[in-house]
Amino acid sequence: xxxxxxxxxxxxxxxxxxxxxxxxxxxxxxxxxxxxxxxxxxxxxxxxxxxxxxxxxxxxxxxxxxxxxxxxxxxxxxxxxxxxxxxxxxxxxxxxxxxxxxxxxx
Amino acid sequence: xxxxxxxxxxxxxxxxxxxxxxxxxxxxxxxxxxxxxxxxxxxxxxxxxxxxxxxxxxxxxxxxxxxxxxxxxxxxxxxxxxxxxxxxxxxxxxxxxxxxxxxxxxxxxxxxxxxxxxxxxxxxxxxxxxxxxxxxxxxxxxxxxxxxxxxxxxxxxxxxxxxxxxxxxxxxxxxxxxxxxxxxxxxxx
Numbered sequence: 001x002x003x004x005x006x007x008x009x010x011x012x013x014x015x016x017x018x019x020x021x022x023x024x025x026x027x028x029x030x031x032x033x034x035x036x037x038x039x040x041x042x043x044x045x046x047x048x049x050x051x052x053x054x055x056x057x058x059x060x061x062x063x064x065x066x067x068x069x070x071x072x073x074x075x076x077x078x079x080x081x082x083x084x085x086x087x088x089x090x091x092x093x094x095x096x097x098x099x100x101x102x103x104x105x106x
Numbered sequence: 107x108x109x110x111x112x113x114x115x116x117x118x119x120x121x122x123x124x125x126x127x128x129x130x131x132x133x134x135x136x137x138x139x140x141x142x143x144x145x146x147x148x149x150x151x152x153x154x155x156x157x158x159x160x161x162x163x164x165x166x167x168x169x170x171x172x173x174x175x176x177x178x179x180x181x182x183x184x185x186x187x188x189x190x191x192x193x194x195x196x197x198x199x200x201x202x203x204x205x206x207x208x209x210x211x212x213x214x215x216x217x218x219x220x221x222x223x224x225x226x227x228x229x230x231x232x233x234x235x236x237x238x239x240x241x242x243x244x245x246x247x248x249x250x251x252x253x254x255x256x257x258x259x260x261x262x263x264x265x266x267x268x269x270x271x272x273x274x275x276x277x278x279x280x281x282x283x284x285x286x287x288x289x290x291x292x293x294x295x
Binding site: 013015 | 111126130134135137138155156158162163216218220229249251280281
């Protein structure tokens with residue numbers, strides 16, 4: 001039994017020895033030329049969309065948008081310490097004159 | 107060198123028939139390598155088309171035919187890597203792919219294998235598709251393309267000892283998988 005398995009393994013391992021190269025189909029050259037022609041006749045929009053459709057480009061764009069959003073959020077939250085103390089005082093909203101804020105008494 | 111359409115057209119107009127000669131010279135080499143890597147005729151044709159379109163666009167940059175064959179092997183391997191990666195993902199955003207994934211049983215028959223070896227070769231190809239990528243590449247180039255270890259090393263940009271190590275591990279993995287497969291076959295009878 002063991003000899004049979006060993007023999008089968010050896011036969012499988014040697015099965016590609018002396019093999020011939022597979023021949024490309026006869027229409028391959030025509031197919032290549034069609035690929036060359038298609039590449040040459042791509043419009044600018046087709047080239048742009050093909051470029052944008054690449055996963056690397058898409059993921060990079062998403063990463064940039066997320067990074068910009070994160071930057072804006074964190075910058076917006078980082079309030080200077082002086083402002084925090086000032087805002088701790090209660091504000092009388094009814095006496096606040098939006099049109100004359102500069103002349104308000106402290 | 108800038109790869110503009112003008113440069114490309116100028117080179118092809120100045121060298122009529124050269125590209126066709128190159129395709130005739132190397133199409134079997136590229137197709138056979140892609141077929142060994144992908145084990146699927148349609149995918150191998152598509153890869154060969156991509157590789158030669160890339161060659162067409164880079165024809166004016168080559169100096170000497172030895173450089174072209176090495177370059178063609180590298181581009182073929184890279185394109186095959188892309189296809190294998192797509193298969194591994196299994197699905198695309200528009201739905202499930204029909205191609206087999208790495209674990210599926212394939213019934214691929216290489217046209218260059220001798221008739222009496224076909225059954226065993228099919229089992230070997232199933233073992234081969236389970237190898238890690240670099241081991242598979244080294245095995246295909248060495249065994250199926252018949253390249254010497256030094257040539258494989260140049261194509262894969264590795265040392266000769268590195269490729270020897272890859273081939274040794276590939277043989278070890280293949281033998282182990284084949285042993286398990288044939289043992290399971292005997293036990294089920």
